[in-house]
Amino acid sequence: MRYFDDTAKKSIAVCAKPDCTHDSSDCNAFYSMDYLSTPVYYYKGYIYMVRVDAGMAKVVRIQKDGSKREDVAELFANDGVTSISMVFHGDCIYAYDHLGHTASDEVGKEVIKKIDLKTGQSEEAFSYEGKNAAISGARSFGDKLFFKIFTYSLDRDKHEINESFLLYCYDYNTGEASMISDKNISDYYVDEDNGILFYFVIGKGLYSRKLNDTESTLLYKVDETIVRATMSYDGNYLYMSNGGAGSAMERLLIQLHSTRIQEQHILEMTDICFLQKREENLYI
Secondary structure: OEEEEOOOOEEEEOOOOOOOOOOOOOOOOOOOOOEOOOOOEEEOOEEEEEEEEOOEEEEEEEEOOOOOEEEEEEEEEOOOOOOEEEEEEOOEEEEEEOOOOOOOOOEEEEEEEEEEOOOOOEEEEEEEEEEOEEEEEEEEEOOEEEEEEEEEEEEOOOOEEEEEEEEEEEEOOOOOEEEEEOOOEEEEEEEOOOOEEEEEEOOOEEEEEEOOOOOOEEEEEOOOOOOOOEEEEOOOEEEEEOOOOOOOOEEEEEEEEOOEEEEEEEEEOOOOOOOOOEOOEEEO
């Protein structure tokens, strides 16, 4: 494992061993294949990763110099597949398996687990039962956890796959969850300062609405360039990628002002990755 130091403009091994050459398994920055290639999380001075031990995925807390590792809690049964996602809020982790039961025609139970970082105790924060379903795209905004329920069905006669997304919201304070949209949203983002939800409906376009309202405004209608989108928002610009679901692999950069578009640009790039930075370093 390495981290990128913005000040020094270089990557550095996460190892504080004196005279370590960082080229063997004795190095604190070395991680075996037991550790899944999920995102590396940095939260409140610690690094968090997921490893699999005897068929069980566990969240591991690591000192930021790599000197110490400790298991925090068990998550889900796992056979080495990179499928665990986590969101941090307060003193808790909210974890889920983003592949879920998407490959099963049997009714499965999708779960978000709440893990106490201090005690390691876990409980079920949310569950959903259905066929070919999974929880995906969870993000934390203020006192709410937003996430999607993905389901699909296969029409073998027509050779078609029908997919749908439901957008849910979990209240950290009350522990209650509710569906806030059934409009087949491919992705979303929340402007916390103004209480606005931006979301992209597959085949229709980009919408906005107040979080406490049901009326929405169409900001960008789908065209040959983009029919579905993944999104990222920096408080000023909304970045949307069509992921190839359009005329070309293109990215749309939109500057927003409240509920209207000020300007927009097409970014023609071969690839793009939305990164989230924590404190002064980016861990990769």
